[in-house]
Amino acid sequence: MRITQNDLNQYLSNQHILNRSFLSTSIDREVAEMFAGEGQQSKMRYTPKNHCALQYSCLCQYLIKQNSTAINIQSLSTRPDEKEILILPFTVFKVKAIKQNYLDDPTASISIEIELEECEDPNDNKNELENSDTSRTSSLSSSADDIKHIEEYQKFKQRKHRLYVIIGVLVLAILLALTFTFIFTFVIKKNSTQNTTNMPMPPTESPLPDCPTIFSRSSWSARPYKNHSNLTLPVKHIVVLTPKPLSSIINQQSCIREIKRFQDYHMDERGWDDIGYNFILCNDNEDQQQIYTGRGWTYIGTHCKGYNGESL
Incomplete structure (x- = not known):
């Protein structure tokens, strides 16, 4: 100093x-x-x-x-x-x-x-004399404690390393989940919406003057019918039925899906030769009405017992 x-x-x-x-x-x-x-x-x-x-x-x-x-x-x-x-x-x-x-x-x-x-200090000397017999034991205990502390420190480092690994894996999983969510929300869903919006209209039959457009059977991929009977024209009655769909009609695709379900039910479950209706009208959420051909103008339908031969 x-x-x-x-x-x-x-x-x-x-x-x-x-x-x-x-x-x-x-x-x-x-x-x-x-x-x-x-x-x-x-x-x-x-x-x-x-x-x-x-x-x-x-x-x-x-x-x-x-x-x-x-x-x-x-x-x-x-x-x-x-x-x-x-x-x-x-x-x-x-x-x-x-x-x-x-x-x-x-x-x-x-x-x-x-x-x-x-x-x-006489008191300190007395204490040192009393502790002289245990000095070696204390030294050994101190060494054992040092070794124990080193082992505990090593275990602490290992636990700390494992904790960092777990945190890294969780962060990586969260990032991957956010990435997939972003891709699904902004890419796949957007492309699906564009495909729905830009989907070409199905083929139609040549409309008669002052009549709405009527889509043909091929527009909804109708199954081949087993047999058709000719209808006596002109018909006397127009029958309007409102069958309940299995799911809500929100767009053209869901409308076509319901028409196919009707045909499958009529042919497979009821044993009919074709879908029972002559025509099917669909309204989607945008209030756009579309008309699809079932059995058409010239064939007898299976929709109203006792009146099928003289009605549409």
């Missing part, structure tokens, strides 16, 4: 000094000399125009007699080569000698050396 003449006056031979704070020092003299200002003494002694007090490089040598007075923190230090130890507070030292090197040799690397000896 560096001290002034005023600081030096507080150290008197055989005087007792109470340490009131933690002191960081080293068991290596060369390290202690380096921190005391070795080699800089000639510069510290020179103070132009007396603007500040003279400073001296001072090296304190502590003689420690009790194990509880200081702690070796070399393994905890960021610079283990400094061999650092920590002197605990509230320890009493006795000044044994003061060497003022600057009086004998102005070029000395260390100006002042102070030797201090720890004053022994």
